Amino acid sequence: xxxxSGQRTNVRGGSSxxxxxxxxxxxxxxxxxxxxxxxxxxxxQNEDAQKHAREERRADIRRKSYVDLVSEYQTWEIxxxxxxxxxxxxxxxxxxxxxxxTLQMALEEYNKSFVPAxxxxxxxxxxxxxxxxxxxxxxxxxxxxAREEAAGQLHNGFQGEExxxxxxxxxxxxxxxALIEKxxxxxxxxxxx
Numbered sequence: 001x002x003x004x005s006g007q008r009t010n011v012r013g014g015s016s017x018x019x020x021x022x023x024x025x026x027x028x029x030x031x032x033x034x035x036x037x038x039x040x041x042x043x044x045q046n047e048d049a050q051k052h053a054r055e056e057r058r059a060d061i062r063r064k065s066y067v068d069l070v071s072e073y074q075t076w077e078i079x080x081x082x083x084x085x086x087x088x089x090x091x092x093x094x095x096x097x098x099x100x101x102t103l104q105m106a107l108e109e110y111n112k113s114f115v116p117a118x119x120x121x122x123x124x125x126x127x128x129x130x131x132x133x134x135x136x137x138x139x140x141x142x143x144x145x146a147r148e149e150a151a152g153q154l155h156n157g158f159q160g161e162e163x164x165x166x167x168x169x170x171x172x173x174x175x176x177x178a179l180i181e182k183x184x185x186x187x188x189x190x191x192x193x
Contacts, residue, residue, distance in 0.1 A: 069124040076121040
């Protein structure tokens, strides 16, 4: 009998050891699952933060392209008007010698000031088309076309097939100004939060 009760004690002792081991394994599994869940949560939060940061960078790039477009357009308009004023003076010049000097001055202003400003303005329009919203890109395309019309008139002053027409130039510049105003009011809604 004694041996029987000894066996019972061992069986009970062995049984409780198994339960302790199973409880330990269960605790380890629960801890592991909790750790995995925590890791997944941290990973997801990191992904969300990175996505938000990427969106912010895109918005910053877009805003900069908008500011650059307006700024470069204003520079372009100043340079274009400068060349136009000299061409108008050249057309009105009666003295042939003075007329030649005025034309040379207009050509220098065109090549040294206007052409670089025209190139930079075109580059900013392309940037807006690439990174801006579709509506901003549409306005930038229209601005580019109107600006090219005005530039064509200046080009005609030197070697175009048609003679320079100051009225057509002014009309094109006014169209550009209207498009810039439309652009500003359009992107103001997008940029100002």
